[in-house]
Amino acid sequence: MDTSNPSPSLRVNSKSKLKKPKRVSRKNKKEKHQTSTVWTEFVKLPINEEGISKATCQWCGKIFLVDSHHGTSNLHRHLLKCLKRNEVKQDGEEEGRVLQNKIIQEEFREMLVEAIIKHNLPFSFVEYKGIRKVFSYLNSNVKHISRNTSKADVLKLYKKEKDDVKNNEGYICLTAHYVNENWELKKIILNFCHMPPPHTGTLLYEKILSFLEEWGIEKKIFSITLDNASNNDNCQDFIKKKKKKKKLNEGGLLLCDGIFFHVRCGAHILNLIVQEGLKVIDDSVIKIRETMKYLKGSESRMCRFDEFAKLVGMKRTKGLHSDVCARWNATYDMIDNAMRYCYVLNRLAEEDANFKHCSSRDEWNRVERITRFLEPFYDITTLFSGTDYPTANLYFQGVSQIELLLLEEMESQDSFISNMAKWMKVKFDKYWDCYSVVLTCAIVLDPRYKLDYVEYIFKKIEPIEHIAEMKPMITVSSCVGSSSHTSSAVDDPNDDEDEEDDVSELHFVWNLIIMKVVVVPKQKKSQLDLYLEESRLNKKKNPKLEVLSWWKEHYNRFSELSLMARDLMTILITTVAS
Template sequence: MAMAIIEHNLPYSFVEYRRVREMLLICNPDVNEYTRNTAVNDVGNVYLDKKMELKQQLSRSPSRICLTSDCWTAYTVEGYICITAHFVDRNWKLNSKILAFCKIEPPHTGLKAASTSIQKSRESIKYVKQSEARRILFAKCVEQVGGIDDSVGLKLDVPTRWNSIYVMLDSVMKYQRAFGSLVLRDKNFISCPSSEKWKRGELIRDFLAPFYIITNLFFGSCYPTSNLYFMQIWKIERLLKIHEDCDDLILKDMTLRMKVKFEKYWSDYSVILSIVVVLDPRLKFDLINFCYEKSDSIGWENKVNVVKRKMHQLFKQYDNEISLVSTSTSTSSSSQVQVDSSHAP
């Protein structure tokens, strides 16, 4: 019963339906009453059994395990994240297993500093989209001011995807004059950004543009991306360093907040990303030397030496594993030859 509930996405109350209970009685007149609470416990036990089975399967995996994450947005604009483990089993079959699927809160750490400017743009778009009458009136404003490419349209951001803020700002900036006309035509429209907010919105859009391009590059699915991460993350670091001395105080504050978050992860993952670059025959250590020297002119050589040491350790580990497999195969072949010889006439 628990498997039926899981597989067909049935409510727990399904087991208490009158016809279902009649069917159970027909199958077994001595069946005990099956309640929704029992169903909840049974589904929970199935989950725990499957979880333990997956742990054992991962522990027996002869290969390394790769973790990937994917963000998903529901129609309610709530965000979720899925963590998946990928590994090759002993039969050389690629396995992909979901480890976790949970709701995530909006992660706009650095963008909180510019929330006022962004919020005004968001409210303006929402106001226009809330009714058909407002959309028609806004279309007339676009036509009146002229010179606006309305093929793009107004786009709202998604709270759990910070890069969608760039898409929203880029779309709303094209309609500045139309919103100015809407203020004169509709006295209820009070969320139009001021001239100062429009200018700051443009600064934020231009600041986010390269981050948007880099993010889209990471999300590519028709080409390998592992060798792209190091260079693109290095570009992000350079952009943050350039903007941390920005004249605009709000943009500067936003940059510093993002930089703190960025440095938290850069120090942990730069080595493995560097190794991937070195394995790219077009780049090798030349790119690593250049990027590290630009980022840290004093201690860059030490960082490069760490990458080299880690690479040697990784190579030795794979070399040992291959040697063990070769030895095992050779021993098995020798044993088979001896068995065949003993049965020879």
């Protein structure tokens, strides 16, 4: 109340009510109680059900009654006798000490990890004496950590964030694959960003198109490789066919109106096929999975495993690990590694009464047959997932090997393997009925195979049906006339014999669909004819031929065909490499 120039009414009120100043005084006294210096070192606790108020010391944590009638004398007396407070006072750090709250060690370590990552600090940052002194000044109860602990915390945070991205967050990655001026295969990640749900075909189409327009390459796309999901099918359909305001095929930019535009991920299809076969897997593989869990569950068990390995004259050169449901080849790795150490596991089972999941001799034999059956799938998956070499020319060969293997194993005397093969063949037929024919053309442009291998496979696996499927493709182009090339019948090209090529309907289809070269007079042979008439390179002598380098060297002889080969070899047959 301002009384510097009081009004008459205020004077009358102040004289007539003498008790008011006492009430104000009590109120002021209460306010002083709340702002006492003792509360910089005590925290007042909530009043309990009995109406009793208490406070806790921030130094030692002891709790005291707070009596509003007698003030804070007991709290002041405690501060004089508080051992932890006096220790700090003796160190000369009492003056200007920051008010301390109870520290939560987990949160403190998380903040340290974030600081280390954000500012690229060394793990030993937490051991600096000056930094530790600052932490202790802010709170004497802080627990300092070592560099090894900070490293473990960083890895823990990384795993947590990684799991969040995999399990909770949707993201999209667009990678460009191309051949540079030196005929070298290159890969560049153009965009990697968050993709919130829903992941519909329309939204994916709009997202991808915006990426391409941002880079200015929307008119330079040859093909797109996607996983085998229905939303991805809808996405590529919007890109090339649907009536949208913007589409990549506007003006006929895509080859053959986009017939060869969409490529399904080969590794993903292989995974789905093998997973179908693993559904009928028996207890022998389940036991191996439990064995891996048992061994990996204790460091002492792994030590005992190494001891028994030495006893049987073996050394652990490959790690033992459990499989991952989303990756079938991890199951192959698990059972393949277990097979290497079956004698060690049998010896360990004899000595360890708690080890109850070891396979019997018959089960080990079954696992060995499963391993042999899955090995080609494992090798082809690894081949398809390459990043530093073209894979389009390998696609047809890998697919044909798988189909021939399934057809053979379906007739196996082993009922278990035969059953697996039948289940896998059903899934195989579902996905490879719609594979891109342009990938068949890629193997023709591999000088080790040419047209011979394609003809051989089509004649061996229901040739009439395959030819019938390819006939409708003739109408999509009228670039080049029929070929004048003739030769004798075709044998297995893997024999690497110098036989002549055969006149085939596939050769004719190849000319009509693929060859976008300059039309030449009928009496002259096209570059394709000249290329196919030459002897194939010996596959055994050229197991790792650099196909792009070969076409670069022969550019002067096959200029148009070389450029076509360069385009086809940029097609990626799997998204795994990205």
